[in-house]
Amino acid sequence: MTNSAALIAEARTHLGGPPGPLRVGRDPVNLPMVHHWCQALDDQNQAYLDEEFAAETRGHLIAPPGMLQTWTMDAPRGAELMGSNDHVNRLLDEAGYTSVVAVNYEHEYVRELQHGERISVRSSAEDLSEEKKTGLGLGYFTTVKHEYLTDDGEVIGIGRMRLLKFKPPAAAPEVGARPTPAIGRDNQFFWDGVQxxxxxxxxxxxxxxxxxxxxxxxxxxxxxxxxHTVSTGKGVVYSHVTHHYPKLQGVELPHTVLLVELEEGVRLVSEWATAAKPETTYVGQQVQVSFTPVPGGELRPTFTAVS
Ligand SMILES: [Zn+2]
Structure with missing residues (x-):
């Protein structure tokens, strides 16, 4: 058995094992948090927000069941590895499956939550798949069981989170050459103009x-x-983003992508004529078009700052 296989076999011995320490939510179930949630999701259920309606129908305000996880999100985490899930994660890390991505989160609601109740959570390892080949790399799907409890120890909900723990690729891939424009009947005039x-x-x-x-x-x-008409080439930076990853042949990273609003009123996606630091780019910056050859000699419309 390889070292990696031995580590995975050991990880399997922790499935169904004891949960880690109880993590206690900072704030009890409360109206301001419910309010934010309802506003963000446009949930207008009166049982969550209208005290009178809630009193008549439920006896009291309740919390949206989907908020289950939020009550313990800010609960402090212990530094020590104690629960079965911590052991599974540690062993997967040691076997080289160090990257993680969440796959899905299944909720099971036991009863409605009342305002004022304090919620705690404890987590344990429930399942570990066989090794899978995924788009991200070789990995294992793990299922973590989260039990949500009140101060009295009553389980009020269960969450099952599936994660993919995978081996990160050895090196960042370089994704080919800088794309060339697709020129057709509709945009021939634009590229003829650039040249x-x-x-x-x-x-x-x-x-x-x-x-x-x-x-x-x-x-x-x-x-x-x-x-078509010919632009003056004058405009302002309407927006910009910085490309850090993936690597692109012939492009120096980080690379600033500009959205320029021309004084004629239309916007176009472009870049600086020379490598400019992202931190010197700002919205509203005045710019002027210039035409810069890319490797291969073709010209591209680029911009320079006007001081
Ligand atoms: Zn028209």
Missing amino acids: AGELRIGSCNACQTLHHPPQPICRACGSTDMG
């Missing part, structure tokens, strides 16, 4: 509405009679 040093914007010959990216039909009037 000619012009930033062209599609415009409707019937109603003069501007469109970018180029498209065959006017969104405003439905006409298929499309022409």
Whole structure:
């Protein structure tokens, strides 16, 4: 038996074993938290929020059952490994399955919760699959049983969380070359313009509405009679994101992706002409188009900051 197989075999001996220490929720079931939840999910069940309605129908306000996990989310975690689930995780880590992703969480509700009740949780290892080949890598699905209890020790709900513990890939993959534009009948004018040093914007010959990216039909009037105009190339950074991963051949990371709003009113996705630090990019920054060759020599529309 390999070392890894021995560790997995040992992990199996912990299935159904004792739970870890009880973790006590910081705040009891309370109206402000219920309120936030209902607002976020647009849940208008009166039994959660309307004291009068709740008193008539339930005798008291109740909490949405789906909030089960939230009552103990901020409960402090002990540093010591004590429960069966902690042992399973430790052994999987030692066997090299160090990455983790949550798969699903199944709830079982025993009864409705009243405001003021304090909820605790304890976790134990319930199941461990055979080794599976997944899109993320080789791994094992584990099922952790969470028992939710009141201060009296009454179990009021059970959660079963399935996780995938998997071996991270040895090195970050490089995902091929920088994509080249797909040029067709509708956007030929745009790319011809770029090679000619012009930033062209599609415009409707019937109603003069501007469109970018180029498209065959006017969104405003439905006409298929499309022409183009040449932009001044002046605009502002409307938004930006920073690409850190995955690696892309010929692109220096981190790479700033710009959404530029041109003074003509349309927006286009672009980048800086030269590698610029993400922290120097800001919304509202004034920019001017420039045309920069990519490896291979083709030009791309890029932007430079206007000071
Ligand atoms: Zn039109």
